Amino acid sequence: MMESLLRQFLAQDTETEILEFKVAKTQYDKDKLGKYFSALSNEANLKNRPNAWFILGVNDKKQVVGTEISDKQINEYKKEVSDHTSPNMTFREIHKVEI
Secondary structure (H helix, E strand, O other): OHHHHHHHHHOOOEEEEOOOEOOOOOOOOOOHHHHHHHEEEHHHHHHOOOOOOEEEEEEEOOOOOOOOOOOHHHHHHHHHHHHHHOOOOOOOOOOOOOO
């Protein structure tokens, strides 16, 4: 199911206010992550959408390049977002898709 959803996102003409692609080969800047989390969350809320998508391992040409970000790093990112939002919020779900 998630692979199909990813392919739908990749088929779109461009990123949107609730869809963002980033390369993130081995890591992603926590400050930038927080800004995207906030922006995507706000846009989803304003558009009355249940989700926004921040997809790592995809370049600006919408080519899957993969990422080596570990589960440990993902948990650190989630904690960082939670620690710096009020009320404490974080990503609802993290999905790994292998293509």
